[in-house]
Amino acid sequence: MKSYVKVSAPASIANFGPGFDTFGMALEEPRDVIELTLDVYETEIETVPDYSIPTKKNAAFAAANAIAWKNRVNSPFHMKITKGVRPGSGIGSSAASSVGAALAMAVAMDYEAKDEEIIQASSLGEKMASGSAHIDNVTASLLGGFTIVSSRNPVDVISIPVERLPKFDIVVTLPDVVLETRKSRSVLPRQVPLTDAVENISYCSTIVHSMLDRNIEKVGKYLNDAVVLPYRKQLMPWYDRVMKAATGAGAIGFSVSGAGPAVFAICIENARKVAAEMEKAFKAAGFKSQSIITKPGKGAEVLTVK
Numbered sequence: 001m002k003s004y005v006k007v008s009a010p011a012s013i014a015n016f017g018p019g020f021d022t023f024g025m026a027l028e029e030p031r032d033v034i035e036l037t038l039d040v041y042e043t044e045i046e047t048v049p050d051y052s053i054p055t056k057k058n059a060a061f062a063a064a065n066a067i068a069w070k071n072r073v074n075s076p077f078h079m080k081i082t083k084g085v086r087p088g089s090g091i092g093s094s095a096a097s098s099v100g101a102a103l104a105m106a107v108a109m110d111y112e113a114k115d116e117e118i119i120q121a122s123s124l125g126e127k128m129a130s131g132s133a134h135i136d137n138v139t140a141s142l143l144g145g146f147t148i149v150s151s152r153n154p155v156d157v158i159s160i161p162v163e164r165l166p167k168f169d170i171v172v173t174l175p176d177v178v179l180e181t182r183k184s185r186s187v188l189p190r191q192v193p194l195t196d197a198v199e200n201i202s203y204c205s206t207i208v209h210s211m212l213d214r215n216i217e218k219v220g221k222y223l224n225d226a227v228v229l230p231y232r233k234q235l236m237p238w239y240d241r242v243m244k245a246a247t248g249a250g251a252i253g254f255s256v257s258g259a260g261p262a263v264f265a266i267c268i269e270n271a272r273k274v275a276a277e278m279e280k281a282f283k284a285a286g287f288k289s290q291s292i293i294t295k296p297g298k299g300a301e302v303l304t305v306k
């Protein structure tokens with residue numbers, strides 16, 4: 001067993017347009033840093049800054065415990081999570097913490113976990129945070145690049161590594177409102193019209209092929225969603241206005257990041273201008289916002305082991 005492990009895990013964009021609960025894109029920035037210490041008397045989880053996340057019933061705790069239990073270990077641990085990824089913003093905050101926590105626990109226990117096991121453990125974190133064990137964010141945060149969930153049960157995933165992707169910038173704009181994933185999922189219907197499903201199959205297939213073909217213009221062109229967005233838009237009254245601002249400033253694609261409220265734009269150039277215009281549009285709709293200009297990034301990394 002190790003006594004100290006430090007891991008970092010990135011934010012991610014789930015769904016990536018049409019791929020509800022299936023596509024994910026790891027971001028270069030921001031990242032959560034998770035420090036796990038064993039050899040302590042009491043289990044404690046500390047988040048920095050203090051987002052008033054419950055100290056035990058939280059995603060990271062659930063994910064770390066799942067790995068510990070699998071190994072029949074029940075020792076107390078201290079976990080410090082330096083949150084680069086703001087909770088409730090739509091860029092996979094609970095996923096980054098869960099993946100970091102599960103990976104740190106596996107490394108601390110000298111357990112060579114398969115990717116699928118880390119994903120499965122992290123999905124328990126997602127379930128705790130949002131009521132649903134979706135694995136699109138955790139897969140992207142663990143593996144990096146553009147990810148595809150081929151199957152949920154059993155877990156089977158694909159990652160197109162960042163080196164194989166086309167080069168582009170991603171502007172993520174986060175309005176100063178919290179939209180819980182639980183709420184964003186509660187507005188979705190149990191069934192959707194076949195024509196909408198067909199549209200999304202076309203978008204998804206085109207995006208995957210265009211990613212491999214390094215054709216970012218085509219990825220941007222088909223970053224649409226006929227299945228989920230029409231229902232979620234009622235929770236995001238700013239959506240059309242901000243999209244118009246982004247594309248008007250030169251973005252080649254635009255969509256909601258995960259369950260929202262964050263939105264993202266794909267740019268080949270003009271990322272700063274796009275960010276400024278998206279923030280202006282949010283302001284005009286009555287919301288303060290902040291943008292992050294980033295790109296596709298690598299997955300979780302083990303930084304220190306002692």
Ligand code: HSE
Pocket residue numbers: 014015020021022090092134136137181184185258259
């Ligand atoms: N695929 C999930 C959703 C991601 O859209 O609800 C949540 O972050």
